[in-house]
Amino acid sequence: MSTYDKFLDNYTKGFMGFNTLAILAQSCLGGIAAMFVLQNGNTPAQMIQLFFITIFCSGFNGSVLAQQKPKVVFNLLTTTVILNLAIILVNVFIL
Numbered sequence: 001m002s003t004y005d006k007f008l009d010n011y012t013k014g015f016m017g018f019n020t021l022a023i024l025a026q027s028c029l030g031g032i033a034a035m036f037v038l039q040n041g042n043t044p045a046q047m048i049q050l051f052f053i054t055i056f057c058s059g060f061n062g063s064v065l066a067q068q069k070p071k072v073v074f075n076l077l078t079t080t081v082i083l084n085l086a087i088i089l090v091n092v093f094i095l
Helices: 003-013 016-039 044-065 070-094
Strands: none
Touching: 003 016, 003 070, 016 044, 016 070, 044 070
16 A cells, blocks of 8 residues: 555545645645745746745645545645745745
């Protein structure tokens, strides 16, 4: 069993509780990413980054509210977290 399958299995078992924690953590991480993006100005490049942050965070929150299957919600959560962390790293170390 891979690491992904183990995390997905744990997420599925505690789906309601993990959704609450995931929305809080992911929204905070999205806010931090947006803060770092806006600290570097308001050029079109920053606005595109901000667009992706908003779309992915809203997509995850919407999937939880729409009561999608746990695998769909988990995949959106991991995608959103990876995207936000990548944007934070880009804005902290490269720009």
